[in-house]
Amino acid sequence: MNKPVRVGMVGAGQLARMTQQAAIDLGIELVVLAKSPEDPAVLAGAKAIFGDDQDVGSLFELAENCDVVTFDHELVPNEAIRALEDSSFRVYPSSQSFMYSQDKLYARMKFKEAGFPIPDFAAVGSDQIGDVNSFAGVTFRPLVLKSRSGGYDGRGVWVVKEVSELRELFSSLAVGKRAGDVAGKVKESFGDRERFLAENAAVEFIVEEYIDIAKEIAILGVRGQNGEFLTYAPIETVQRGGICNELFMPADISPETATRAKELAAKIAEHIEVVGLVAIEMFIDASGEILINELALRPHNSGHATIEAAYTSQFQNHLRAVLDWPLGSVEMKVPWAAMANILGGQGQTDPRTQICQISDFPSASIHLYAKKPVPGRKLGHVTVVGGEKDLLLSKARRCAGVLSGE
Ligand SMILES: Nc1ncnc2c1ncn2[C@@H]1O[C@H](COP(=O)(O)OP(=O)(O)OP(=O)(O)O)[C@@H](O)[C@H]1O
Ligand SMILES: [Mg+2]
Structure with a gap:
């Protein structure tokens, strides 16, 4: 009998849990680098190596036990991924591609060089208030300050409307972590990335113009090792409190905007040479212009509906791409x-205790992540598909509300 194909995934959260479900369908063994036996993917039956995703030793142990390594989050030291590559382990996305999702400054600077549309931005160095002020100009305009790396779910994003807010904001943020930290690891023989990191070692934040957003969309695509790139229908995301709470697909945008967004996504995927899933968050501003917000190089919260709505889910396509298997169709099999x-709500209700309350929603597809309920934490999601767009979102929202104990 042939040995089963083994994919190693760094991280064992809900994305790894849903990747495990896809792995079962494909006859793949998913091995996750997990923190605890209670991690969502481990509870879903994925094989686990228990270790620390910040530790090169744990990452090597995972790689040694798998045919290819991939990720369910980006908070993994880039130099550790490079060490795996230097030892000839197969890692997708590559450390080079992954930089675009790990370092907002790197992504913005590279996209600017390449001429991709992005918000106007600047690096914030050690003279934090001075740097933000000189970017803002004489008449202070609303700005967005962002952690250069490590942010997620809106943690690490602050809208600044008045210059007077800056001092308090900076003093409330733990600063000075980055310098030294990165600089100390830079080698003598600088490659491009090492040089970039060394030159920007003191930068912990970026600042950018506040965009008057008319709509936020995500273009999800999958790129194979032969460069083939497929995009799912554009997804419209609705953020609340910095978290993408709801979405529907296809996005309510003109066919012309959809085409522009997909073409832009294809250029970006090619430029960064991603292998696997890529989610490109975009803003559409009041004048209809598309601006790139940020990238995730892994399955993404905005793509969960592909499980029910597309012929091939984002999770299955990610696995197929990192294994150099033929990609599956990304076409939708339902209209909406x-x-x-x-x-998680303030009452910390576990959605699993609410499952008997959802008899009003027989057509909803329920996904629970088996996580401890903490206020604001993503504990699961509900997808509803069909032909009546307006009803679907309200059904999904109401069902999710019942499950969260609202
Ligand atoms: N320049 C901007 N102008 C206006 N709003 C912005 C800007 N940048 C970010 N936002 C808002 O803040 C949200 C979170 O920002 P961003 O996606 O950069 O942060 P994140 O925490 O890394 O992301 P995620 O929630 O996807 O994990 C965006 O979805 C958008 O609603
Ligand atoms: Mg985002």
Whole structure:
């Protein structure tokens, strides 16, 4: 009998849990680098190596036990991924591609060089208030300050409307972590990335113009090792409190905007040479211009509806791409899909205790992540597909509300 194909995934959260479900269908063994036996993917039956995703030793142990390594989050030291590559382990996305999702400054600077549309931005160095002020100009305009790396779910994003807010904001943020930290690891023989990191070692934040956003969309695509790139229908995301709470697909945008967004996504995927899933978050501003916000190089919250709505889910396509298998169709098999996250409420209700309350929603597809309920945490999601767009979102939202104990 042939040995089963083994994919190693760094991280064992809900994305790894849903990747495990796809791995079962494909006859793959998923091995996750997990923190605890309670991690969502481990509870779903994925094989686990228990270790620390910040530790090169744990990453090597995972790589040694798998045919290819991939990720369910980006908070993994880039130099550790490079060490795996230097030892000839197969890692997708590559450390080079992954930089675009790990370092907002790197992504913005490279996209600017390449001429991709992005918000106007600047690096914030050690003279934090001075740097933000000189970017803002004489008449201070609303700005967005962002952690250069490590942010997620809106943690690490602050809208600044008045210059007077800056001092308090900076003093409330733990600063000075980055310098030294990165600089100390830079080698003598600088490659491009090492040089970039060394030159920007003191930068912990970026600042950018506040965009008057008319719509936020995500273009999800999958790129194979031969460069083939497929995009799912554009997804419209609805953020609340910095978290993408609800979405529907296809996005309510003109066919012309959809085409522009997909073409832009294809250029970006090619430029960064991603292998696997890529989610490109975009803003559409009041004048209809498309601006790139940020990238995730892994399955993404905005793509959960692909499980029910597309012929091939984002999870299965990610696995196929990292294994150099033929990609599956990304076409939708239903007219519309809507998804709502189940977020932990103040009462810390476990959605699993609410499952008997959802008899009003027989057509909703429920996904629970088996996580401990904490306020604001993503505990699951609900997808509803069908032909009546307006009803779908309200159904998904109401069902998610019941499950979160609202
Ligand atoms: N320049 C901007 N102008 C206006 N709003 C912005 C800007 N940048 C970010 N936002 C808002 O903040 C949200 C979170 O920002 P961003 O996606 O950069 O942060 P994140 O925490 O890394 O992301 P995620 O929630 O996807 O994990 C965006 O979806 C958008 O609603
Ligand atoms: Mg985002």
